Amino acid sequence: MSPTWTEQELILVYDLFLRSGRRTLSPRNKEVQALSAYLRALPWHDDHSETFRNAAGTATKLRxxxxxxxxxxxVGMSIHRGAQALARRYRDQPQEVHRLAAAIRADVTARLAPPLPDDHAATEGARHLVVHEQVERDRGLVDRKLSQVRAAKGQLACEVCGFDFERTYGALGRDFAECHHLLPLGSGGPRETRLEDLAVVCANCHRMLHRRSPPLSVADLRARLVRP
Structure with missing residues (x-):
């Protein structure tokens, strides 16, 4: 069974659907085949079977x-709740879909860029004015989550590896931890985030969760831990 389609993958398919004039396309269509090849090459899943995100499956998602x-x-297909929600959310916002698809492709390109040679040197430290888009987050929500967990457990241990900043750094680390959004922000519009939608994690595990796009789940990363 193929992995569940991520929201990012669905946005890329929806982008093609809108660019094609909201028409369904045959698996033999060159753009469908190109998108299929792109999806199959993404480092988001471990499935490399012949049926994984093939042209037929991509054309089905368009339908x-x-x-x-x-x-x-x-007709003749099971309901895909993610695709259904996506179509309802963005059917009147084609430009937003195109923007999101372009952002996803740019992010993939950046992540797959080859590393610099070992002997490469670069000048750093110059000041530049940078304007960029930022996903809005509510710091107060994070503070409430940390307070809730400390009150319930008496500590702020990482839900992945168990690291506790206060235990390691003493008073300096007291009340310090990061929060990971279990439902990734950024790919959709504004939405309500509840305390149960946040996980308390250390900085290292937070970065590791986001080493994949879409991010790994807390349980998945925990299962990948290599214990000494």
Whole structure:
């Protein structure tokens, strides 16, 4: 069974659907085949079977999106809740879909860029004015999550590896930890985040969770830990 389609993958398919004039396309269509090849090459899943994100599956997803846009149940196909929600959320925002798809592709390109040679040197430290888009986060929500966990458990241990900043750094590390959004921000519009949507993690594990796009789950990263 193929891995569940991520929201990022669905956005890339929806982008093609909109660029094609909201038409369904055949698996033989060159753009469908190109997108299929792109999806198969992404480092998001471990599945490398012949059926994984192939042209037929990509064309099927296009048909699903068309049905969901028209508020119809896709004939002969099971309901895909993620695709259904995506179509309902963005059917009147084609430019936003194109923007998100471009951002996803740019992020993939940056992540897959080859490393610099070992002997490469670069000048750093110059000051530049940089304007960029930032996903809004509520710091107060994070503080409430940390307070809730400390009150319940008496400590702020990482939910992945168990690291406790206060235990290691003493008073300097008291009340310090990071929060990871279990439902990734950035790929969709504004939404309500609840305390249970946050996980307390250390800085290292937080970075490791985001080494994959979409991020790994807390349970998945915990299972990957190499214990001494």
């Amino acid at each position: 699903q999106l068309k049905s969901y846009e028209e508020e119809l149940e896709p």
